[in-house]
Amino acid sequence: MKRTPLYAAHQALGARFVDFGGWEMPVQYSGIIEEHHAVRRRVGLFDVSHMGEIELRGPHAVAACQNLTVNDLSRLRDGQAQYSLLCRPNGGVVDDIMVHRFSSERLLLCVNAANIEKDFAWISEHRDAAEAINRSDEFAQLALQGPHATAVLRTVTRLDLGGIPPFAFVEGLVAGRSVLAAHTGYTGEDGWEIYSRPEDATALWDALLEAGAGVGIKPAGLGARDTLRLERALPLYGHELTDETTPIEAGLSWVVRFNKGTFMGRDVLVRQKERGVARRLVGLVLTEPGIARQGYDILDGGNVVGHITSGSKSPTLGKAIGLGYVASAWQEVGTALSIDIRGRAVGAEVVQLPFYRR
Amino acid sequence: MEFPEDYKYSKEHEWVLVEGEVATIGITDFAQDQLGDIVFVELPAVGDKVSKEDAFGVVESVKAVSDIYAPVSGKVLEVNDDLPENPEMLNEDAYGDGWIIKIEMSDPDELNDLMTAVEYEQYVAEEKE
Numbered sequence: 156m157k158r159t160p161l162y163a164a165h166q167a168l169g170a171r172f173v174d175f176g177g178w179e180m181p182v183q184y185s186g187i188i189e190e191h192h193a194v195r196r197r198v199g200l201f202d203v204s205h206m207g208e209i210e211l212r213g214p215h216a217v218a219a220c221q222n223l224t225v226n227d228l229s230r231l232r233d234g235q236a237q238y239s240l241l242c243r244p245n246g247g248v249v250d251d252i253m254v255h256r257f258s259s260e261r262l263l264l265c266v267n268a269a270n271i272e273k274d275f276a277w278i279s280e281h282r283d284a285a286e287a288i289n290r291s292d293e294f295a296q297l298a299l300q301g302p303h304a305t306a307v308l309r310t311v312t313r314l315d316l317g318g319i320p321p322f323a324f325v326e327g328l329v330a331g332r333s334v335l336a337a338h339t340g341y342t343g344e345d346g347w348e349i350y351s352r353p354e355d356a357t358a359l360w361d362a363l364l365e366a367g368a369g370v371g372i373k374p375a376g377l378g379a380r381d382t383l384r385l386e387r388a389l390p391l392y393g394h395e396l397t398d399e400t401t402p403i404e405a406g407l408s409w410v411v412r413f414n415k416g417t418f419m420g421r422d423v424l425v426r427q428k429e430r431g432v433a434r435r436l437v438g439l440v441l442t443e444p445g446i447a448r449q450g451y452d453i454l455d456g457g458n459v460v461g462h463i464t465s466g467s468k469s470p471t472l473g474k475a476i477g478l479g480y481v482a483s484a485w486q487e488v489g490t491a492l493s494i495d496i497r498g499r500a501v502g503a504e505v506v507q508l509p510f511y512r513r
Numbered sequence: 514m515e516f517p518e519d520y521k522y523s524k525e526h527e528w529v530l531v532e533g534e535v536a537t538i539g540i541t542d543f544a545q546d547q548l549g550d551i552v553f554v555e556l557p558a559v560g561d562k563v564s565k566e567d568a569f570g571v572v573e574s575v576k577a578v579s580d581i582y583a584p585v586s587g588k589v590l591e592v593n594d595d596l597p598e599n600p601e602m603l604n605e606d607a608y609g610d611g612w613i614i615k616i617e618m619s620d621p622d623e624l625n626d627l628m629t630a631v632e633y634e635q636y637v638a639e640e641k642e
Contacts, residue, residue: 171549187575188550378549378576444597446553446573467575468552475553497555497571 159204160295160356168374176269178205180377187378191470194342194383198301198367199375203348204356207271207291209278211262219285220254220262222419223278225402227412231256236322236337240410241277242420246401246427250274251392253339255324263290263335265348267392281419295356299363300346300375300383302513307367308336308347321345330362341380343387344513386469388438388478388509394449394464395436395478403427404480406436406508434461435486438508439477441494445501447477452495453485453503460485463494469510476510477503514637515542517608521624522633523584525566528608529627531618536585539612540572540603543637548574551603554596556614561589563616565623570613572603585623587616 156179165172170181181202183190193199211220221228226239233256241249250273253265266274275289299308305316311330316338319325324337332355340346351359364372381391390396395405402411403424411424441447447466452459466477477494485492488507493500520528526544530537545551553573563569568580569589592614596602603611618624628636 182576183549186550188552382575444553445555446578448578468573470575 157205159202160353161202161204161360164357164360165202165374170374170376173377175205175377176267178268180205181374183376183378184374187376187382188470190373190375190379191382193371193373194301194344194375194379195471196302197371197373198299198303198307199342199373199379200360200363200367201298201300201375201380202296202356202360203298203380204295204353205268206296207266207268207274207289208294208350209264209266209271209275210288210290211264211278211282212286212288213260213284215284216260216262216286219281219283220264221415222283222417223281224252224254225411225418225420225424226254227415228254228256228262229415230412233258234323234325236324236339238410240396240402240407241274242402242418242424243398244419244423246403246420246423247398248392248396248400248402248405249277249398251390251396253337255335255337265296270392293352294350295353295359297349297351297356297359297363298340298342298346299349300340300342301344303367303370303372304344304346307363307370307372310366311362312336330359332359334359341389342383343389343509343511344383381465382467382470385465385467385476385478386471386509386511390436390478391465400480401427401432404432404434404436431483433483434480435483436464436478437481437486438506438510439463439479439492439494439503440506440510441475441477442502442504445494445496445499446475447479447494447496447501447503453479453481454493454495454500455485459495460492471511481505514546515608516630516634518630520608520630521584521627522630522636523582523627524636525582525584527582527584529584529624531621531624534617534621535590535615536587536618536624537612537615538584540581540607541633542607545604545607545611548572548577548579550575551600554600554603554613556592556596557589559589559592563587563589563614565626572600581613583616584627585616585618586620587618589614590617591615
């Protein structure tokens, strides 16, 4: 299994590890619920160095990326980041990504760890005249997330963080190391994703934990990252998004900019947007005791009408929540359904997403 | 990690405390630590029969679902009714308030197949490696 440059730091903190897409990653340190609350109420620090980075370069970089992704890059200025999706011609999602624009000739795509090879092959195949470089091994990445994240980061940098709005990024020094600091995250809280050279990762990790000690910072693992993103209904590739699901089905129509011109998947997605889809991602709250898990059937009476893609107990809400695909007739908020949990039909209700918003 | 001496232990990380014909059953400190934050417990009903090495209940942590196996056979006399509302008691006091069920043993000789505290501590040490 692959390890990030912070493996030893995690071991020293007593982390428990898990295999995540071929990476040996910390799933928890003190406990998932405690780490979850630390991020919601104070600040948490995640190692997300397993994420991949693919650069598109040259005079055709933007044009190639416009064709590869569904969001509209013409809306993106230098120093801004944009959530987007790589889609196949049939609308299936290759990956969900964050596009960072350095200049009209240089874009950096942050991609999911498990998809690095697939994405790079896909991008290389469809890059037209742009140059594509897999730079995943050149970056470590830390995510500093929570209401105190900006205040903590400010103590270890002279960068004007107040001048960097959400979904913007800046290059400069943090704790004396050259980084790219992006005002982005995957937890539903304010926060920063800090890209550095791998050899600087441990110094940055230690400096941020020290800087946050006074406000109760906690190192947080993938377990808390998952419950945090689930409460905010942020999709996770391999769960809500796959090669077989489309952005329209996943409730990500807002990401797809049909007016930007042609792009891969447009024809299918336009048709789905106009005519509707057969199934739709919905949020569910369980109304009876139990926890929904990925793969469980969603029932209406005796009929299977869908399946769960992610589920857990929400530490913030104290309720069992889940995301899942249901046939469109069952997508309306308020629809009463049940979930097959070990042969028992446990009540659930379709609710408005997200489950949590700060 | 605690291994109380008067308890017996199974390979599936349950404990048994015997008083006469009655066996109190729970999960071990090691088990709760491995599971992490426990957020849901599914218990059998009073009167149910449980069989040695068969699953009689479920514990769920934030991330995972795990069966609880019966270390000995018998009939359920009592279940810990506080657990469904307070599953975190399994983390906080696995050998005390976090007990799961009490059964009337049908074959007390099955206790001989379980481990002593010393043997279980050794077993856990090997499993960790």
